Amino acid sequence: MIMTSRSHAAAPILEAKGVTKQFGGFTALDTVDFAMAPGERVGLIGPNGSGKSTFVNCLTGALTPERGTISFEGSSIAGLPAWQRARKGLVRSFQIPRPFKKLSVIENVQVPLRFALAQPPAGGSEHKALEILESIGLGPKAYWSPKDLSQVELRKLELGRALAASPRLLIADEAMAGLSDSEVDEIVELLERLNGEGIAIILIEHIMRAVMRFSQRIVVLVAGKKIADGDPHEVMRHEDVERAYLGQ
Numbered sequence: 001m002i003m004t005s006r007s008h009a010a011a012p013i014l015e016a017k018g019v020t021k022q023f024g025g026f027t028a029l030d031t032v033d034f035a036m037a038p039g040e041r042v043g044l045i046g047p048n049g050s051g052k053s054t055f056v057n058c059l060t061g062a063l064t065p066e067r068g069t070i071s072f073e074g075s076s077i078a079g080l081p082a083w084q085r086a087r088k089g090l091v092r093s094f095q096i097p098r099p100f101k102k103l104s105v106i107e108n109v110q111v112p113l114r115f116a117l118a119q120p121p122a123g124g125s126e127h128k129a130l131e132i133l134e135s136i137g138l139g140p141k142a143y144w145s146p147k148d149l150s151q152v153e154l155r156k157l158e159l160g161r162a163l164a165a166s167p168r169l170l171i172a173d174e175a176m177a178g179l180s181d182s183e184v185d186e187i188v189e190l191l192e193r194l195n196g197e198g199i200a201i202i203l204i205e206h207i208m209r210a211v212m213r214f215s216q217r218i219v220v221l222v223a224g225k226k227i228a229d230g231d232p233h234e235v236m237r238h239e240d241v242e243r244a245y246l247g248q
């Protein structure tokens with residue numbers, strides 16, 4: 001496996017060891033090790049079907065791996081349901097935006113504020129939701145229906161819903177698919193700003209321009225195995241990584 005040197009001075013915010021997930025006889029994840037420092041920006045890439053979303057589902061608690069350990073901020077999160085992991089600050093956004101269509105944009109952010117936080121936000125959930133929407137540029141559309149939002153606005157709303165849970169680690173699973181170049185830049189800038197506020201971010205993305213711009217480190221999954229982990233340029237130069245992409 002390709003590993004470039006990188007020292008982690010801080011204790012990891014997330015540490016997964018030997019994570020293995022099977023669906024029937026099919027091994028979707030094969031003994032995957034992954035660690036992340038607080039505030040780090042990691043790009044997780046790999047061909048379609050390589051296990052990226054399965055890994056995220058194991059981290060967030062939507063799936064239970066057959067083997068392996070996962071700890072968050074120093075303690076094991078094995079067996080905790082997704083909502084408890086979210087309360088600890090381990091939060092993901094979905095590949096396909098899933099707003100509640102009958103609720104307004106702001107209500108869509110109020111729902112996770114009410115359910116993902118251990119305590120209701122000071123000043124009330126509407127006030128806090130508006131603050132979040134303003135921070136991601138959706139303030140003027142707070143009382144719109146999600147039906148009337150554009151694709152990029154829906155992606156932002158999806159991130160806003162994740163932000164409502166006050167993440168320490170945010171996993172953005174293909175938050176940019178189908179967007180134009182300038183919209184991709186908008187989402188990257190938004191993620192950079194959130195990272196600047198101290199949120200560690202895992203970016204799962206096929207748009208390599210965005211991954212290279214955003215990531216301090218790149219991890220590559222191929223057929224459920226981690227084949228590379230390290231400096232973005234060094235990882236992308238490696239022939240195994242090239243082959244995995246050409247072979248698609």
Ligand SMILES: Nc1ncnc2c1ncn2[C@@H]1O[C@H](COP(=O)(O)OP(=O)(O)O)[C@@H](O)[C@H]1O
Binds near residue numbers: 023048050051054055
């Ligand atoms: N719930 C499931 N049941 C059976 N197979 C699944 C399930 N989820 C994912 N898989 C399979 O596991 C593999 C990895 O899928 P996934 O993690 O979604 O890949 P990626 O996100 O990298 O595109 C694929 O072959 C997929 O078909």
Ligand SMILES: [Mg+2]
Binds near residue numbers: 052
């Ligand atoms: Mg996926």
